[in-house]
Amino acid sequence: MSSEQMAGAAVLRSDRFRIxxxxxxxxxxxxxxxxxxxxxxxxxxxxxxxxxxLYRTLLSSLSIARDNSLDAGLIAYLEGLAxxxxxxxxGTQTSFGGWLRSFFGGGWSRAVRAIQLDIWIALSVMIAGxxxxxxxxxxxxxxxxxxxxxxxxxxxxxxxxxxxxxGTLFGGQEQSGLGVFAAFLFSNNAQVAILAFALGFAxxxxxxxxxxxxxxxxxxxxxxxxxxxxxxxxxxxxxIHGTTELFAILLAGAAGIHVGRAVAFPGDRSHxxxxxxxxxxxxxxxxxxxxxxxxxxxxxGFARQLVDNTTGRFAVGGxxxxxxxxYFIGVxxxxxxxxx
Amino acid sequence: xxxxxxxxxxxxxxxxxxxxxxxVTPEGVPLRVxxxxxxxxxxxxxxxxxxxxxxxxxxTLAALALLWAFGVTLGGDLEKASGPxxxxxxxxxxxxxxxxxxxxxxxxxxxxxxxxxxxxxxxxVAARDGGRxxxxxxxxxxxxxxxxxxLPLVFLTSGEASGTMTxxxxxxxxxxxxxxxxxxxxxxxxxxxxxxxxxxWVIENVKRNLGEIVAPMAAETTQDxxxxxxxxxxxxxxxxxxxxxxxxxxxxVLRTGQEDALEKVTAxxxxxIGWEPGSGDERAFLEAYYTALRARxxxxxxxxxxxxxxxSAPE
Numbered sequence: 001m002s003s004e005q006m007a008g009a010a011v012l013r014s015d016r017f018r019i020x021x022x023x024x025x026x027x028x029x030x031x032x033x034x035x036x037x038x039x040x041x042x043x044x045x046x047x048x049x050x051x052x053x054l055y056r057t058l059l060s061s062l063s064i065a066r067d068n069s070l071d072a073g074l075i076a077y078l079e080g081l082a083x084x085x086x087x088x089x090x091g092t093q094t095s096f097g098g099w100l101r102s103f104f105g106g107g108w109s110r111a112v113r114a115i116q117l118d119i120w121i122a123l124s125v126m127i128a129g130x131x132x133x134x135x136x137x138x139x140x141x142x143x144x145x146x147x148x149x150x151x152x153x154x155x156x157x158x159x160x161x162x163x164x165x166x167g168t169l170f171g172g173q174e175q176s177g178l179g180v181f182a183a184f185l186f187s188n189n190a191q192v193a194i195l196a197f198a199l200g201f202a203x204x205x206x207x208x209x210x211x212x213x214x215x216x217x218x219x220x221x222x223x224x225x226x227x228x229x230x231x232x233x234x235x236x237x238x239x240i241h242g243t244t245e246l247f248a249i250l251l252a253g254a255a256g257i258h259v260g261r262a263v264a265f266p267g268d269r270s271h272x273x274x275x276x277x278x279x280x281x282x283x284x285x286x287x288x289x290x291x292x293x294x295x296x297x298x299x300x301g302f303a304r305q306l307v308d309n310t311t312g313r314f315a316v317g318g319x320x321x322x323x324x325x326x327y328f329i330g331v332x333x334x335x336x337x338x339x340x
Numbered sequence: 341x342x343x344x345x346x347x348x349x350x351x352x353x354x355x356x357x358x359x360x361x362x363x364v365t366p367e368g369v370p371l372r373v374x375x376x377x378x379x380x381x382x383x384x385x386x387x388x389x390x391x392x393x394x395x396x397x398x399x400t401l402a403a404l405a406l407l408w409a410f411g412v413t414l415g416g417d418l419e420k421a422s423g424p425x426x427x428x429x430x431x432x433x434x435x436x437x438x439x440x441x442x443x444x445x446x447x448x449x450x451x452x453x454x455x456x457x458x459x460x461x462x463x464x465v466a467a468r469d470g471g472r473x474x475x476x477x478x479x480x481x482x483x484x485x486x487x488x489x490x491l492p493l494v495f496l497t498s499g500e501a502s503g504t505m506t507x508x509x510x511x512x513x514x515x516x517x518x519x520x521x522x523x524x525x526x527x528x529x530x531x532x533x534x535x536x537x538x539x540x541w542v543i544e545n546v547k548r549n550l551g552e553i554v555a556p557m558a559a560e561t562t563q564d565x566x567x568x569x570x571x572x573x574x575x576x577x578x579x580x581x582x583x584x585x586x587x588x589x590x591x592x593v594l595r596t597g598q599e600d601a602l603e604k605v606t607a608x609x610x611x612x613i614g615w616e617p618g619s620g621d622e623r624a625f626l627e628a629y630y631t632a633l634r635a636r637x638x639x640x641x642x643x644x645x646x647x648x649x650x651x652s653a654p655e
């Protein structure tokens with residue numbers, strides 16, 4: 001019996017409706033099932049082209065069925081299929097390569113520019129933290145031991161001799177295992193940056209505390225070296241990777257603050273809407289932060305030990321900073337603002 | 341909103357009506373979705389952690405095997421092998437970092453938007469507003485996973501290792517980080533922190549088959565006789581005793597088709613409409629009654645009058 005004959009035979013209008021459209025539904029189901037199994041590439045061109053049309057037809061069938069049919073099984077089937085097809089039509093369709101291109105071609109720098117206010121907040125928090133650490137240790141050197149964990153300090157403690165301190169800054173050429181060290185540093189720093197971002201979710205307070213703590217540590221260390229007249233050398237030692245690493249941590253903290261601010265002060269949007277908008281923007285920044293930390297890890301592991309003089313270190317560190325600034329300020333602006 | 345209301349009260353709610361939500365597609369059609377329960381999420385997560393753990397163990401074993409191979413070929417002279425050894429260590433650190441962070445990203449960016457654990461449990465990630473699930477959203481929800489999952493683990497293990505877990509403040513800190521882990525249990529959509537940030541939620545997969553037409557026999561008898569419902573004729577009064585709920589219960593009985601259920605339902609319908617129940621022909625009777633009742637209810641439905649169940653007023 002052909003489907004037309006069956007449609008003629010069915011008593012109920014809603015059953016006739018179903019029999020007339022069944023073939024389209026089954027075809028859509030087959031396409032969706034194949035895509036779900038990850039065989040989307042093996043679909044014929046016809047099927048790929050037909051998918052959106054079949055999906056919209058199905059949605060209209062569903063709307064009609066809801067108003068005209070009391071066949072609960074049929075409606076449940078249509079709803080389920082509509083949902084599955086919806087996920088295929090509105091799935092994550094950007095290919096990884098395409099996404100990467102848009103990310104470097106402006107997506108990242110635009111996201112960074114969009115959280116400018118938070119970057120300034122994070123920057124002032126970081127400077128305040130460093131000054132705080134410096135001032136505290138300058139006032140009473142016992143503060144140093146409270147701020148700096150024991151495994152960081154080794155030779156670098158208040159009252160250490162100039163030679164001992166200089167030894168930690170220069171002369172690391174013979175050190176072996178630089179690659180391992182770099183990879184370890186990256187993994188470690190990336191986790192700190194991720195933490196700074198993720199904690200922003202709790203109204204940004206933990207992010208700010210984390211930034212202050214890490215920078216106070218730096219400030220305390222700076223005092224130890226400044227006390228022996230090695231401030232410039234220490235900054236040089238730090239800057240070779242520090243301009244990249246601190247910039248990355250700055251961005252991570254700013255991303256955290258951005259999310260925290262959106263959660264705390266959503267404006268006229270709902271809390272959830274505001275959080276998800278800010279979160280998606282901040283996530284882009286964070287992918288960039290991870291990449292920056294890879295660079296920083298490589299610089300720290302290799303370049304710092306290979307470039308053994310302060311001038312060279314300043315040159316590398318300053319160069320990296322320039323590079324990042326040019327990228328963030330210049331890349332990915334739309335044409336209108338470039339003309340203006 | 342009228343569409344939403346129309347499906348807000350489904351005739352047959354799913355097993356857990358408290359997890360049923362309505363999501364509106366970009367075309368404006370509301371679809372019913374079921375939010376994955378806390379247990380499902382936890383189960384999927386356990387599986388994923390086990391898989392990640394397994395992968396890390398595999399990579400470590402592979403690295404050790406390579407190490408052993410180096411040792412054999414170089415005759416214990418590890419000084420010469422420091423280059424390859426370093427490379428091995430770098431690869432190990434990077435692969436562990438990737439497993440920890442990129443595993444979720446990679447699988448949730450795929451067509452099925454689900455990790456292996458989620459696939460086994462039958463759930464997936466979706467955009468809460470019904471729009472496209474973007475790569476940014478997936479990245480955001482997985483970056484936050486770090487504080488929710490790994491922070492308590494690291495906190496506990498490192499605290500345990502350094503012996504500070506005896507401290508009261510350490511336990512307070514642990515409770516605080518645990519709060520993120522248990523966050524999904526404190527909201528009705530089972531959103532974790534990452535879902536809030538990313539605008540996503542995790543919902544159950546659906547896979548329903550298109551059943552047969554409920555009452556095919558009614559159609560055949562019609563075709564043979566040429567006039568509708570030849571064998572059983574129901575009066576208006578016979579059909580006005582039931583509403584949509586009863587119709588759909590009957591549909592289910594017919595779809596499952598168990599003999600004793602058919603008999604029981606036949607008996608109760610006959611009693612209700614004052615017929616003498618015959619025997620041996622229950623299926624034909626029920627199909628005929630179902631078809632007649634559905635035709636009647638659908639007719640009035642097209643005129644905008646619906647009757648929810650037998651207790652509501654006849655149309």
